[in-house]
Each structure stands twice: as structure tokens, then as C-alpha cells.
Amino acid sequence: MGRSCNLLFALVVFILLHTSFSTVPNISTDEAALLAFKSHISFSPNNILATNWSSSTPVCTWIGITCSSRHHRVTAFDISSMQLHGTIPPHLGNLHFLKFKK
């Protein structure tokens, strides 16, 4: 009994800390993740990412990017036709609503 109360207490404290100190992910989170991805690309034909994936334009207008209007988050990311060379950074894990397309 005492042990399960402690566990419950720990869980409540954890949830409170978690909700008050972590920032809510939004489209800016997705933009940061995609910009991190872009910075890991060593080669793209015609520099398409460098010219098109610009933080001065909305992420949802970037080439290869699809957003959901409901969540206003990035839901698809189709770069298969771009023949990119580089590595995939861990930041892509921040694209919470992402469903990979082939």
C-alpha cells in the first residue's frame, strides 16, 4: 500500500514537471527538425534544398513537404526524387505527426 502510494506520487510529480517545463511541439519544432536535416545534406541537385527550404517561407510550402491542416504539423516528407546525399540527423524524431512516404 505504502509503496504504491509512493509510486503514484512520483508519477503525479513527474507529469506536473513534464507538462510545465517542456515546450509544446508545434510547426516551429518541425521546421527546426527539417532545417537540421537540410544542414546534414552534403549534396542536392541544383541546390534545391538550399534555395527552396528557406526559413523565410512557411515550412508547408517547402518542396517535398506535406502538412495536415488539422494539426498544422508536417505529415509527409517526400525527398525520394531529390537524389540527396548525406546523413539523417536524430532531429527528425521531432516530426511527431510524420508518416513516411516512399
Ligand SMILES: *[C@@H]1O[C@H](CO)[C@@H](O)[C@H](O)[C@H]1NC(C)=O
Ligand atoms: C511554437 O512554440 C514555441 C514555444 O513553445 C513558441 O515560441 C512559438 O511561437 C510557437 N510557434 C507557433 C507557430 O505556434
Ligand SMILES: *[C@@H]1O[C@H](CO)[C@@H](O)[C@H](O)[C@H]1NC(C)=O
Ligand atoms: C519551393 O517549391 C515549391 C514547389 O515547387 C514552390 O511552390 C515554392 O514557391 C518554392 N519556394 C521557394 C522559396 O522557392
